[in-house]
Amino acid sequence: MSDERRVREANARFYEALNALDVDAMDAVWADDEGAVCVHPGHEAIIGYERVRESWMLIFASTGSMSVGVSEEFVTVAGDVAWVACTEVISLMIDDELVSASAHATNIFRRSGVTTDWRMVVHHASPVPTRIINEEWPDVIN
Secondary structure, eight states, rough: OHHHHHHHHHHHHHHHHHHTTOOHHHHBBBBTTTTTEEEOSSOEEEEEEHHHHHHHHHHHHTTTTEEEEEEEEEEEEEEEEEEEEEEEEEEEEEEEEEEEEEEEEEEEEEETTTTTEEEEEEEEEOOOOOOOOSSSSEEEEO
C-alpha cells in the first residue's frame, strides 16, 4: 500500500473518531507528543497532546451528536511527514438546535516508529468565510 493511501486512511480514522465522539479512538490517531498542535475553528492553538485530548473531551461532552463530512482532500507526502488539506462540513446538536458550519482544515501526520504508522501531529481548522468582502487581496498581502 502506498504512503498516500496510508495517510488517507489515517485522516479517515481521525474523522471517524470525531464523528463517533470517541476520545479513545482519537488517542489511536494522534501522536502522544508535546509538540502536537490543534486549532479548532475560531480558537487559539492548543499545544501538547494532553491539552489537545482535553479539548476533544470537552467538545464531545458538550454535543449530543456531531457529523463532520470531508471533501476536496489534497494529500502530500514528503518523507516521514504528510499533510492533508480538505474542507469540513460540520453539523452538531447544541441545546436541541442543529448548528452547521464549514471549515478549511490542514491535518499534518508524521510517520511513527518501526510500525510506520502515520500519526496526527497537527489539526488546524479555520472557518470558511460566508461571503467575500473584497474581490481582490489587499496590497499588503500581495
